[in-house]
Amino acid sequence: MDNHITEFRPGKRIGANLSILTLQEKKLVDILTKYDWFLTRVDEIFIANSAYKAMLMKPSPKIKQAFNISREVVFAFSPYDTFQPRSIDSIEHYDIQELRLEEICSVIISKDNDIEQKLNSILKTNEEARVIVPFSYHELEESANDPDYFINKFRQNFYSRDLFGIQDPLKKDLYFFGRRDLIHTLVNKHLSSENAGIFGLRKTGKTSILYGIERALDRKNSTTVFVDCQTLHLKKWNTALLYIIDELRKSSSVKNEDLKLIKGYEKLEFVSDFFLDDIKTIYHKNGKKSILLIFDEIEHITFESSISSDWKNGDSYIKFWQIIRSTYQKLRQINVMTYLITGTNPKCIEQSAVNKIDNPIFAQFQPIYIPPFDFNQTKEMLDKLGGYMGLKFDEITCARLVEDFGGHPLLMRQMCSFIHRKTVKPRPHHIHKSEYENLKKLFYEDESGFIKYAQMVLEVLDNWYPDEAQMLTWLSIGDNETFKGLADASPDYIKHLINYGIIEKNDENYSFSIESLKDYLSRKNKYKRLRLTNEEKQNEISVRRNTIEPILRKYVRNTLKANYGEVEAKKLIIKEIYGAKEISKHENKPYAEFYDSNKHNIYLKTLFDLMKKHWEKCFRNTFEIDEKVFEAKATFINHLRKGDAHASKITDQDFQSFRGAMEWLEERLHEFN
Structure with a gap:
């Protein structure tokens, strides 16, 4: 001391x-x-x-x-x-x-x-x-x-x-960690009259970085205009430019009557000239403060990805960016204006042409991908926020957190928020590795925990790069041969996965940078692995049948009772198990007992037969298919039961048919689990 x-x-x-x-x-x-x-x-x-x-x-x-x-x-x-x-x-x-x-x-x-x-x-x-x-x-x-x-x-x-639980973008420096070097780089690009673009997965802190740039440039006597493309796409290209001029006017001493575009934006042939003149007017009347236009969520005004037709088909996109780029080039020497593009999808600067017209901002700059937190940045955050909350993380636990969540700030903060909520011991309290591992397991299994945030992070790939998303699935379930074959044949497929910080390449091998995403995907897709041995096929069939059977018993029991009443439903199940002649012998027993496989011989086939016999009245509305289709799926699921006894060779075709039918049944019975 x-x-x-x-x-x-x-x-x-x-x-x-x-x-x-x-x-x-x-x-x-x-x-x-x-x-x-x-x-x-x-x-x-x-x-x-x-x-x-x-x-x-x-x-x-x-x-x-x-x-x-x-x-x-x-x-x-x-x-x-x-x-x-x-x-x-x-x-x-x-x-x-x-x-x-x-x-x-x-x-x-x-x-x-x-x-x-x-x-x-x-x-x-x-x-x-x-x-x-x-x-x-x-x-x-x-x-x-x-x-x-x-x-x-x-x-x-x-x-x-709960200082870790903050999810909205950070507008102040108070709880901001790990991105100051990146902000410094982007601020210097603007001051050097360079355009830039930053991209990353959802919730990696893009908007918080933008707020940091605004704060920094305010101290540098520059003007920033934050353009949210989630609403800009509702405007056509000319009114989008007018919107930018009007936002700049609000931050300066310029009056409406001083500006040309505001008075004549409908004269489309003059919009380019008006925009240039207005930018110069605002620059000079605002004390020659350089202007940074920040375009957030750029995919919303990008060709092919926007939901508004004029931007989606490329028409508004081409005209809008031709004018922005032209204005920038004409004023570059005196550093009047630059632009910063941010989003999840860098397609707008990766594709050379749109509708056979040169893309105005193709390859205008190298995209910057938001890097993950390293150990030191994570330790600073844990020491600062955790210290205030009475939680102390040792270095081993900190290293595990970085490895498990790949330095993704939101995932790490939400894990720490979960630890805070689950820690009931007196504080200050040290979170050691063993306690962390136990809590991580609970976090992974919590529907409102990691699962929700994993889906949010991976949504970028599902929306913009479905082929890369499929490759991640293969890598997560250990199908390295298929993954590597496609990676070698088309290197572009893995470029985004590496740039986003999801995977990394060591020598000629690929692995997950975010171990928690690998665990999530492998659990989610555990029944999609190919090239299984016959024993592995048999084991999967057995596990899935044994898992679904008690859920199906509960579902059939409740459905028959709801439609026929308990007395009549009991007669139906007795008849199915023992025959009509045995009804009087068993009808005094509790209804639920007949669905107990330890007391009665009720099998998966028994349940399927009951469902087929009462399909139209009881089960059709839930499954939304006709009886013949259901019977075919039930046959595939039940036919391969001999796999439980390690009996015969299961063909790949039969196994895939089983998987398809079983996945269909599991999805429909999910709510009864």
Whole structure:
């Protein structure tokens, strides 16, 4: 432990401007500095004609260790009987980074006894808000002699907050990790009059990066316009250009009457000239601030992928980008305007021609794929956010997290959020490898956990690259021969998979970079593997039949009862198992008992026969096929039951027929599982 920590003494710095505090506030400072805090500075802050007082406090070793707080913390007084939300602004008065203050944590002390409820109501709608610990004057005075009261209140506010669970794009630096070098690169490209494009899987932080670029360029005296292509595609090419000019106008001192396009955008033959003139006008009247046009979700205005016909057929796409590119080239020398394209699908810069017309932005720049978090970036995030939440991750666990989720920020954060929700042990708590592995297994199996996020991440491939998605399936189930054969024949197929960071190539072999996606796909497609031995075929048939049979028994039992009533349904099942003559002998037994294979000889064939006999009345609506088709599928499933006894050779054709029929039945009975 360093000397600074060992020499800590609670108290007040000599010379701190305590004279601006009221007598009551001085007494509260005495309480705060009795056990865990050292006051270094007091300031008076004026906001909207109201006066606030704020202090900087150094935490004790106990506070530092419990909440990962190493810097001074801002304490703000709210001296009004009714809490005013603008009191929070007094915290923003300080330049947090310049003064090396604690970024995420702060404290508000209010005269309002309902401060906690009111503050929580304000902060709950803002996921990116600081962790603000509220105290009333009264409760601090009441707890003056309780050395644990303050730290317990901190625990209540820190350990209940799920800082990993933030899913919306991050608009502030507060919880932003791992992308500052990329932002610096993209900002420099704009300042050097270069266009750029960033691409990646869903939820890799693209939009958060864009917000980071906006913040950085604002400090560089540049203007950014954020163009959401999810709505831009609803406009035709000329009104899309008008929209951009209007958005730029809103951020400058230019008036409508100064602009040509706003007055004459319907004169299509002049749109290109008007757009160029308006860009120059805005540039000069806005203090010669360079302009960055950010196009987010670019696939929505890209040929073939847009859902709007004018963009999909390439007509609006060609005209729009011809004008954007022409304007950029004419003004490049004085660095007036550049554009940044972002999305999941880089097709707009990969295809050389659209409708036999040169693609205006083909190969205009090398696409930048968002890289995964490495170990150090992940460790920084875990130490910072986990530390505040009372969760400590050792280096082995951190390395496993990076390996399992391939450095994908959303997947890792959601895994850590799951750990937070499932950890009931007192905090601070160390998450060791064994505990992590157990929780990871639960996360994988949770329908609202990894499965949901895996589908979200892979949606990019399903939508834009179905062939590559199929290749991932082959790789996940161990069909390396088929995968490698197609990869060698068509290298373009694996380019996107590698660029997205899903797979990697080592020597001549391919493997998953995101192990969790491999596990997900292998489980999802475990019955699609080819080239099985006869024993493997027999084992799959046995496992799938044994799995589906109890589900089918429950379904048939409930369906017959719903349609015929329990008394009549019981007679039907007795008749099927024992014959009509045996009904009176068994009819006093409970109905459900006849579907218990340990008590009665009810087989898969028995269930299929019952379904065929009562198809029209009971089962047709669920399965939506006629009886003959159902009978054919049931025959395939039941015919190969001899595989259970390792009896005969199963042909590939029969096995694929079984798989098709069984998959059909499993999908329809999924809700009864």
